[in-house]
Amino acid sequence: MSLFLLGFLGIILLLIFLLLFGMPVGFAMALVGFLGFGAVMGFNASMGMVSSTVWSVFSNYGLIIIPLFIFMGQIAFHTGVSEKMYTAADRFIGHIRGGMAMATVFACSAFSAICGSNSATAATMTAVALPEMNKYGYNSKLSTGVIACGSTLGVVIPPSVVLIIIGLYTNQSIVKLFYGGIGAGLLLTLMFAFTVFFICLKHPTWGPAGTRFSWKERGKALLDSSEILIIFIIVMLGLYFGFFTPVEAGAVGAFLVLAITFFQGKLNVKKLMAATVDTLIVSAMVMMIVAGAAILGKFLTVTRLPFEVASWVATLPVPKIFILVLILLVYAIGGMLMDALALLLITLPIFFPMAQVLGFNPIWFGITVTVVTTMGAVTPPIAATAYVVAGMAKPVPLVDVFRGVFYFLPAYLITIFLLLLFPKIVLFLPNLLQ
Secondary structure, three states, rough: OHHHHHHHHHHHHHHHHHHHEEEEEOHHHHHHHHHHHHHHHHHHHHHHHHHHHHHHHHOOOHHHHHHHHHHHHHHHHOOHHHHHHHHHOOOOOOOOOOOHHHHHHHHHHHHHHOOOHHHHHHHHHHHHHHHHHHHHOOOHHHHHHHHHOOHHHHHHHOOOOHHHHHHHHHOOOOOHHHHHHHHHHHHHHHHHHHHHHHHHHHHHHOOOOOOOHHHHHHHHHHHOOOOHHHHHHHHHHHOOOOOOOOOHHHHHHHHHHHHHHOOOOOOOOOHHHHHHHHHHHHHHHHHHHHHHHHHHHHHHHHHOHHHHHHHHOOOOOOHHHHHHHHHHHHHHHOOOOOHHHHHHHEEEEEEEHHHHHHOOOOHHHHHHHHHHHHHHOOOOOOOOOHHHHHOOOOOHHHHHHHHHHHHHHHHHHHHHHHHHHHOHHHHOOOOOOO
């Protein structure tokens, strides 16, 4: 059997473990990598490879950034920081038709700037925004759909664990990926807001106008929520001017959130312990996925599957944009079937070399595929954020949440199309770093 065919069979076996047996993705990748490497190099070599790879992953200083940013988001989540952001947004635009739903989008965007977790954002906004929209008679499809989709901004807007892993895995600048995520994240935020506007044009009763507040009340709400903006600015400007590395940025952000919530009296021992435990759980899951991906990557490397596929694609007599669209279609379908981070780590060893051979900017490619896979977080059958919203929005049935989500799918597609048409949306800020 050729090495190329063995690598291809390894990918098929991985999908079987994931889709048919429901094996955790980190363990599935590690098992396939171990068995495949052993089939090529021998059992003893495979054992040595696994032990050295796991050690190198868990002793990698750069990965410290993951628990730091996760901890920052968990502290913000458990101390209810997002309530201030929703209140500020609602004070400014809640009085227009669909305004509370738009405020939810902007609050999700702001919360994502310090959280980076889809599920945490979905849970927080369901608890904070949904009761307010229900009070004013918002249609459940609009209210739950906008929360589920708005929550996916946490993967695109920095600091994002997914962007961190992409940077580490593909040897790209995490800082540039963060700045590229700002442009794509803001564009997706605006597309969601426009979607709410058009939904309310077609269904005026779905999003009744809320209370109009005075400019004094708006200013006070904006001032109350300003600390989140300040933390984001400090972290991003510190990275831009080189005052600290990405790892140090994670430490600075976590410390600032801790200090602010403590002095505001929102942080107590119980909330700190809950945030710490959740950080450990999520970090361990992410680390296992990274370790599994590294083991799988060793197997794919010895089979030369990524390089052979990339070389073959480069010789195809078709426009490179056609190949790119096929790649993005794979990510769109794959995002419906598995976690975005797992999908990216499985496919990047194959598709990233292809993108480089085709001449696509690696930062732009990383951001674009992140947006595409993010769409899968609200698309059945996985749709993690939709399930979180449905679980907290009882008695709203899950089918209503999905119906609401489908209204926002065109926003994702338009965003992806604009990123393809105008790469500068992503690359303008990263280019300033050069």
